[in-house]
Amino acid sequence: MAHLTARSSYARLTERLNRFPQGAPPSELLEQILAVLFRPEEAELVARLPLRPFSADQAARAWDMPAARAQVLLEQMAERGLLVDMQQRGQMHYVLPPPMAGFFEFALMRVRDDLDQGLLSRLFEQYISVEDDFVRALFSGGETQFGRVLVGEDVLSSAQALHVLDYERAEAIIDAATHIGIGLCYCRHKRTHQGRACAAEMDICMTFNGVAASLIRHGQVRPVERGECKELLHKAREQNLAQFAENVQQGVNFICNCCPCCCEAMLAHQRFGPEHPIHTSNFIAAVGENCSGCGRCLPVCPARIISLETDQPGGYGRKRAVIDQDACLGCGVCARVCRLKALHMSPRAQRVITPVNAVHKTVLMAIERGTLQHLIFDNQVLRSHRALAALLGAILKLSPAKRALAGSQLGSRYLERLCARIDILRDESSSSHKSA
Structure with missing residues (x-):
């Protein structure tokens, strides 16, 4: 029965990861990755942690154990890059980072002998680069x-x-x-x-x-x-x-x-x-008339969106670089390698809007991915928070008109203001996306 208990621990940890906007779709591969990184008892404990930064005392209450024991466990996991610790108002606080950019990367940012990095690399490759679910949810969700x-x-x-x-x-x-x-x-x-x-x-x-x-x-x-x-x-x-x-x-x-x-x-x-998985810079690459068609820009383009075309049918005539401007990231690498300066950067017609800080970005992502309720009702250990999160999650899936009606029927000014703010933030996010 021990293996069944361990699997349920990793399933609960997966559910906890997916309450955050940058989650990880459940799969057998994900459980294998989590099993390399977390011990079963750690997975069980981490599944009960809040989304927002928390102290050792808060973790101890969630885990129903002495604060000193909780502190030791938190430090052990921070030592292995599973948690991030930071000083806030003179007290150490902890947070579980998302898988990416987060504890997936931290596991391979140095050579380590406390875990099998070769096995982990193979699992990451299959889960992230071969299967679609994780990378699609992360970059185009x-x-x-x-x-x-x-x-x-x-x-x-x-x-x-x-x-x-x-x-x-x-x-x-x-x-x-x-x-x-x-x-x-x-x-x-x-x-x-x-x-x-x-x-x-x-x-x-x-x-x-x-x-x-x-x-x-x-x-x-x-x-x-x-x-x-x-x-x-x-x-x-x-x-x-x-x-x-x-x-x-x-x-x-x-x-x-x-x-x-x-x-x-x-x-x-x-x-x-x-699907615009990456926000671009405020510039875009353009090709000048003096392009010789040498092709130096093709292999260095990180987006792989440059091709060579000829000015006559059948592949005859003068070659010239052609850029898919809808997919250009605006990094400027192609302009850097062009010996003739035929490639140059031009300002985009509309500026790309960048979230102010991590909180702003997280709220926007949560609204778009349908997880805002988990940020608001963060203590999932409490049944009341789980119930309220489920209720709010259902309401946020409604159309703006139906959300307003629901808020009115519930007699909640807070909910009405929240829904109005959500619509404003969603409009801001949509404008940002169109600008890109």
């Missing part, structure tokens, strides 16, 4: 995505650079960070265990601010100064890697330096481009 592409500042003209805001600049994000940590690229490390990694830099995954502080504290990443981080950014650009950052203006927690062949965000865009 709504209009607000968790990541965005940064334009390469070095390919912009001086006049264009004046219109790039600080949160759109990789170097400005580095300058604003309170903590900076560098770890192994999860994507290329995963492919290394399969003998399929490219030759791009491995030790180059950048984490910032509170997440970096936690990962540094537990040895998941190494601390670096701003100068070294900028040197790595320069190296990434020399290797034609695209910068993929957290989709927020304030408190950016990561910048990945992505290749077109290993990185899951870029592979997702190649598979689901029409």
Whole structure:
């Protein structure tokens, strides 16, 4: 019966993961991944944790155990990158990060001997890169995505650079960070265990601010100064890697330096481009008349959306690069490699809107993915919270007119105001998506 108990623990943990907007669709593969990362008793405990940051005392109440014992368990899981810990008002708080960007990546951001990274890499590859459910839910489950592409500042003209805001600049994000940590690229490390990694830099995954502080504290990443981080950014650009950052203006927690062949965000865009799985930069690549058709831009494009076409039928005549502008991410890698400067970046007709901070992004994602009720009624240990979350979840699936009627019938001013705010946020998110 022990194996049945363990499976039920991982099923409950899966349910807990999917209360957050960035979840993980249940499957046999996911249970195998969770079994590598979490012990059965840990899975059972983590399934009962809140979505929002919590203290050891709050965990102890949820787990019905002494606070000192809860503290030890929380520290053990933070040490292994399963939880992120942070100081809030002089007290340590913890949060379960989403699988991605979160504890999936943390498991491969350094070489470890406490888990089978080869097995984990094979499971990740099958669950994320072969099967569709997880990557589709993560990258195309709504209009607000968790990541965005940064334009390469070095390919912009001086006049264009004046219109790039600080949160759109990789170097400005580095300058604003309170903590900076560098770890192994999860994507290329995963492919290394399969003998399929490219030759791009491995030790180059950048984490910032509170997440970096936690990962540094537990040895998941190494601390670096701003100068070294900028040197790595320069190296990434020399290797034609695209910068993929957290989709927020304030408190950016990561910048990945992505290749077109290993990185899951870029592979997702190649598979689901029409569904806009990644927020673009505010620029778009354009081809000038002096393009020679040399093809240097084709293999470096992270989105794989450049082709060569001829100006005469049958493949005859002058060749020229053609860009699928509907799928262009605006990273600028193609412009960087063009020796004739025939490729250049142009401002998009409408600016892409970026959520202000992690809370704003999470609320937008929750509204779009139908999980807002779990953020509002967070203590799922209580039956009352589970019941209220189910009720609110049903109401939020209604049309705006029916939601207003439901709020009126329930006599809840709070619900009426909440539904009105949801409609405003949904409109903002839709406008952002159309701008992209």
